[in-house]
Amino acid sequence: MAEQVHTVAGLTALIRDSIEGRFSGVWVEGEISNHRLPGSGHHYFTLKDPFAQLSCVFFKGAASRCPVRLADGLQVQVYGNLSVYEARGQYQLVAQVVQAKGFGDLQAKFEALKRKLEAEGLFDPARKKPIPSFPARIGIVTSPTGAAIRDMIHVLSRRAPWVRVMVHPAKVQGDGAAEEIAAGVRFFDEASGELRPDLVIVARGGGSIEDLWAFNEEVLARAIAACSLPVMSGVGHEIDFTIADFVADRREPTPSAAAENAVPDGTALRRHLDRLRDALDARTEHALALLHRHALSLRREIEAHEPGRKLRSLAQTLDFLEERMDYLVAGRLQRCRAQFDSSGRALAAIQPERVLARHAEETAFLAESLDRAASRRIEGLDRRLRALGGLMESLSPEAVLRRGYSITIGPDGRPVTSAGRVVKGDLLRTRLADGEITSRVE
DSSP states (O other): OOOOOOOHHHHHHHHHHHHHHHSSSEEEEEEEEEEEOOTTOOEEEEEEOSSOEEEEEEOHHHHTTOOSOOOTTOEEEEEEEEEEETTTTEEEEEEEEEEETTHHHHHHHHHHHHHHHHHTTTTOGGGOOOOOSSOSEEEEEEOTTSHHHHHHHHHHHHHOTTSEEEEEEOOOSSTTHHHHHHHHHHHHHHOOGGGOOSEEEEEEOOOOTTTTGGGGOHHHHHHHHHOSSOEEEEESOTTOOOHHHHHSSEEESSHHHHHHHHSOOHHHHHHHHHHHHHHHHHHHHHHHHHHHHHHHHHHHHHHHTOHHHHHHHHHHHHHHHHHHHHHHHHHHHHHHHHHHHHHHHHHTTSOHHHHHHHHHHHHHHHHHHHHHHHHHHHHHHHHHHHHHHHHHHHHSHHHHHHTTOOEEEOTTSSBOOOGGGOOTTOEEEEEETTEEEEEEOO
16 A cells, blocks of 8 residues: 655644644743744744754733743743744744743742741731821832833822822842832831821832842831831732732732822712712702701781780870770769769759758769779879880890890891801901991911
8 A cells, every 4th residue: 555645834834733642731941042023913033042942932811921022042931832923834932931040939929928928927818907098298219210100100290299298218029129128118117107008009110020029128128018008009000919918908010000099089079078068968958958048937926926026016005995994084074963963953942052962972972982983093004005115115126236136147137146158258248236346267
């Protein structure tokens, strides 16, 4: 039987299947050379050592999560799958992870310290302090010359210009950086008065694991854990995690995000306060309208029971009684005169002097009784009239003012019934019994 003849594509596919089946998930270490980054966003480079070289492709999706900036001459460790690029008949490494050489040692140190501190409870959510909603002062520990602090100050000044920002300068990478950052945290924790912030933020921009290593040091982790102030971390990019992130009371993915979430949005807060003020004004106007209607109702009720009106009615009744008394007295006198005339005629036949004397006594007695009754009636009505006049006088506004009270008129011309009705600078008029006093609210 004739030997099987393969096509180029078929044989290449067999080689690809063989290679991919045997070399899946491998780590390769070497130096990057011939690095290319076309518009597609995929990275193409050669990984080499003194004895061989290997073509590599790092597709855009996986490369977006890479903390290392690829460049020729960089010593790296690459994890991926070996495959065949069939169009050129070339085997290549399809990279999934690219990390700087020596990353494995750092990662081991990272994991060891993470397990140690976690066992001690430094990552326990129960020990984390709440982040203040409205901090008045924020202390930031970072490099004073980096882009991170500029971005943070820009965000804080835009969102909350009333917040005081204090920067403690510190190295954020290299030898001694962790100690300087820890010293900055302790400085704010031990500060008092105006130098003591409500919140501490440790921050740094993105970089490789070596660049961010200061935030993985135990000295900084313990300084953050011991801090009595709430501490927020904003280190690296969203994909970067450090020991400081786990110990901090809250982790933010970037320095800008830390600034963004450390303070409320002043514009939104102002809109919310405006809505509250409008609602309060509406409720106040409604309450004032109700009080105004109630005051009008009380005024009508007072007017309906006005003492002066009742006094005038009693005075009219007194006039009527006086007129009726005059009428009765006149009628009584007329009848007496008629009786007197009749008696005079009868006296001609009898002893006139004696009859006259008797009738004169009777007439004098009756006149005296009538005078006394009229006087008593008039005196009673007069006393009642004076009592009602005194009552009306005591109830008048002028009498209230003479007793030491006063009425304060606001700038709107209405009486001030509450301290909440006036504001600083309002001109007030206070009415007393003998004049007015003008004052201004301080």
